[in-house]
Amino acid sequence: MADTPDYNWPPMESRKVMGKGYKRVDGPPKSSGRAKYTSDFNRKDLLYGVYLHSPYAHARVTAIDTAEAEKMPGVAAVHISAPAGTEMQWEGWEIAAVAADTEERARDAAARIKVQYEVLPFLVDESDLSKAGARGKAGGEQLQGDPDQAFKDAEVTSEGQYGIPVINHCCLEPHGSVVQWQGDTVYAWPSTQDVTNWNNGLAPNIKVPAANIKVKMDYIGGGFGSKFSADAWGEVAARLSQKAGGRPVKLYLERRAEQMIAGNRPSAFARIKIAGKKDGTVTAWQSESWGTGGFSGGGMPPIPYVIKPGLANYRLLHTNISVNAGPSRAWRAPNNQQASFLTCCALEDFAAKAGVDPLEVFKKAADYAPKARIDQYKYQLDKAAELADWKRLWKPRGQSGGSIKRGMGLGWSQWGGMGHNSQCRTTINPDGSVLVEIGTQDLGTGTRTIITQVAAESLGLPMGAIKLAIGSNELPRDSASGGSTTVGGVSMSTRRSSVNALQKLFEAAAPALGAQPEDLEAVDSHIRVKGQPNKSLTWVAACKKLGQGKIAEMGQFNSRQPAAGMVDQGAAGVQIASVSVDTETGIVKIDKYVAVQDCGLVVNPRLAESQVFGAIVMGISTALYERRFLDNQTGKYLNPNMEFYKLAGIADVGDIQVHMDIRPENDKRGIIGLGEPPAVAICAAVANAVANAIGLRVPHIPMTPDHVLDALEGRNA
């Protein structure tokens, strides 16, 4: 047996399973309602947990009395999260929780908890930097080159102000878990993006060894970056269970609380100036930006987006504003959506000022992109323009006639997407059955299908021959599904464990074929001698040579030791929105949306396209509708629901065209994550299309009628 088996992917043209658009393997349970999510958990002894939340944006608990609640019928346990003295910094802060035998009784009891508050002053509006006062925390200035000189020398300068609001993840399945704490063992069924590590955050809080916390999850109803840790509610569910004598407690946030406290995307506002030449070349950037991610502030968007590496002159100043509202969480490409929006809008405004086609301005600006991506962006800009028929349909700002005006806009994205640490075990049994085990999770991105494809490709078997186990922390360790890292990680560990297992099978089968193990190959459910297809055993016959023993081989991937040609990072994408704006009503409609996206080697083009379609639908929703309204008078979240926090429906998203940039030069880079990159550029593209249509900038996302009409009537000062 060779010491280092060849793990490399088969060449693009000879892959039989990878690269093919298989339907997702968990499709039938999902489309028939048989898939059991952890929030579907039922058992006779189940208790229902219900939270009591702070009604105030900022208040101190001065007294709390749970006596009456504890005596309510059906109540098994009460837990206080915010004892007297607790200063609560946002509406929805968890005060206490009740576990009862029915959900209705738990609600009744939670309503009987008596709390006295000292209501405190609050800040909930960060849109005006000058009003942030001490709640604003400025980061240091970032300076490159000599922007002042560049602005003096500029042939063209442009400036604008832009804003993108706080929005919510709106996972359809709310945050929560079922937890049962029995003796020294905790069984947990959470809704999580991190099955392997969910126990680690909980363990120290409840002083139970992490190894004693058994985590299981088959399906998750959306995460988008907001569902990694056990969270406070995981711990509270455990404590309620313990107090209730070890009965399982189901504690999921109700929709209102879900919107308030389970995460959001930070806002970003900026005043941006760009200097450049008449031909559309950008020479300098200056920005003062701010935003909030809740009480502890948010991160700084990486502006100027994409072009920072090569831009000679810039000055950046960012201020984080702390507000009394629920904390932010990772949101499908954290900070990148904001950065793309701010940067692409400023570039488009510069193009308009210079009187140059923005496509040309973006292409020139692409020279400042990371070196390895420059050609990629230029190719993608041209490809997107071709698909959107830009050369024919694009017109300079404000030249669309009539009351319904049409416009086109550009946006771009970048993302890493290197595979994460992952371990996998491939077992080949003497009866020919194959089991692949990996402690990962499928967020709906198609992880199950991808793993199955990689294993099938590696073993020369059809998809149906692979049995897959995921969703438990007792399986080989994987990592969190965040940062678009899962596809690379699980593909690597699956490939390696499967190739390792196959080597063992070759060793067992070699004598019967009169060959050396290294001369064998697995093709079409046969083990055969390379170059002699007639010298072969069926897969099942080869596995019989194992006798009573089975093969169980591990494979692992360490993200710090990337495998060239197998996995990579650095995806690029360009998107173009074509919109209609009714200047009488302010209503914006998406006519057509084009996305060009690369992600290296594409394991499953059907699922990859679904990822891009989905990201764009989500992005259009954020660009046109979504906004968290916090009331300046009361500090309260006015639309913590799904009827007034509006999401795009099936009729609202126009026609979307996805072009996966699958070219040999991308394929040879290996697998790159795709979950996040296509979700980045939509607000940018839509906002630019609106500006192009109506001839002036609507500075604030979402492109709702009020924002559009304000801009048209000059109410933006």
Place this chain on the structure above:
Amino acid sequence: MLSESNCKPKGRCLVSSKKQPELPVEPKGRFSRRGFIRGVGIGGGALGTGLLEREVEAAPAAAGVVGPGPVAITLKLNGKPVNLSVEPRVTLSDALRNHLDLTGSKRVCDRATCGACTVSMNGKSVYSCTVLAIDAQGKDIQTIEGLATGNALHPVSQAFWDNDAQQCGYCTPGFVMAAKCFLDEHPNPTLEDVKHGLNGNLCRCGTYMGVRKAVLEAAQAMKKGAKNG
């Protein structure tokens, strides 16, 4: 109009789903979810469509005061009578999920916006989060669990799979039920019909492109199935 008892339990009112067999197909969009919300606005409470009156008229008269404790009820579920005991304030969605382990219907918005809880009631799609279990007595209720037997897939479920009209899958059962009821009423839909007919369901993963194709394809499959059957 609405009876007080329908409004009280969770501060919600009985609102019909968007699909009404007797409504004219044209003009489209008048009765869509978004159209409704846009029309009514944040402060709006009046339903100008006349849906509500018809819905309430059709409901059986209250047989007297029940509750607040659990009451024995019988639901006609997927063709079979099922006995259970629930408090009068328990929604059909919660009764299905918490009491009967029929968890295909999901509770998401819990107030008749997102459609994840969609079931069929007397052949019409309804938001089960906004129907009380006691009010669902005497009606033919079909949940996604009753669409097909064993491992078989209903043509709509099959089309959702075939067209990858699902990602996380949490909205999918509601979408499938809404699509099934929609197709029962509109066996020959255009793409525009599908967009309006399914606009009462929300998906956060953004599977709408797949759903559009799936519903059109399912229409063909159901017609074939009807012919062969």
